[in-house]
Amino acid sequence: MRFLSNHEVIGLRATPDGERITGVSVRARGRMDEISALEADLVLDASGRSSKLTQWLPDLGYTLPAEAMVKADIGYSTRYYRAPAHVMDTFGALVVDELPDEGKSGVGILPIENDTLWVTLFSTGGKYPSIDVDG
Numbered sequence: 697m698r699f700l701s702n703h704e705v706i707g708l709r710a711t712p713d714g715e716r717i718t719g720v721s722v723r724a725r726g727r728m729d730e731i732s733a734l735e736a737d738l739v740l741d742a743s744g745r746s747s748k749l750t751q752w753l754p755d756l757g758y759t760l761p762a763e764a765m766v767k768a769d770i771g772y773s774t775r776y777y778r779a780p781a782h783v784m785d786t787f788g789a790l791v792v793d794e795l796p797d798e799g800k801s802g803v804g805i806l807p808i809e810n811d812t813l814w815v816t817l818f819s820t821g822g823k824y825p826s827i828d829v830d831g
């Protein structure tokens with residue numbers, strides 16, 4: 697395996713009849729003129745949500761596969777609380793899972809630096825947790 701750092705994939709390469717993907721074109725970051733070809737038996741796109749595959753495949757005449765989407769709608773709100781030293785010394789961490797059916801948020805409490813507790817409410821499905829003190 698070989699890692700090519702500071703390079704950007706700028707497109708797919710295919711056989712002239714478009715039957716087969718043969719690799720990718722790469723460019724050294726910040727060097728617009730230095731484009732080279734990387735041949736490959738298998739091209740795996742791991743470029744996250746900035747992926748250009750939905751552009752590149754139709755450009756080569758391919759039909760895009762149906763997209764599967766998970767609608768997570770995660771929300772979280774965080775406050776920081778000063779805690780007495782004895783709490784910081786003894787407290788580990790606390791996580792209570794959300795109760796989505798009841799529309800209740802979960803909570804995570806974790807000691808961080810400077811005698812501070814990090815308290816985060818979280819929930820999924822678009823029922824965002826409260827951002828006021830009482831909540």
Ligand SMILES: Cc1cc2nc3c(=O)[nH]c(=O)nc-3n(C[C@H](O)[C@H](O)[C@H](O)COP(=O)(O)OP(=O)(O)OC[C@H]3O[C@@H](n4cnc5c(N)ncnc54)[C@H](O)[C@@H]3O)c2cc1C
Nearest residue numbers: 702703704705706707722723741742743744745746747748
């Ligand atoms: C603010 C924020 C907070 C988050 N918090 C959490 C969390 O607490 N817990 C959690 O589980 N998830 C969290 N996530 C989500 C998590 O970061 C992503 O789901 C995860 O990183 C996706 O991984 P990935 O490998 O698919 O893509 P990425 O991590 O996005 O990796 C893609 C890589 O490909 C590179 N790349 C892109 N295009 C090209 C190209 N053309 N050529 C070469 N390289 C390229 C990018 O530079 C990047 O390094 C958070 C996301 C954000 C934005």
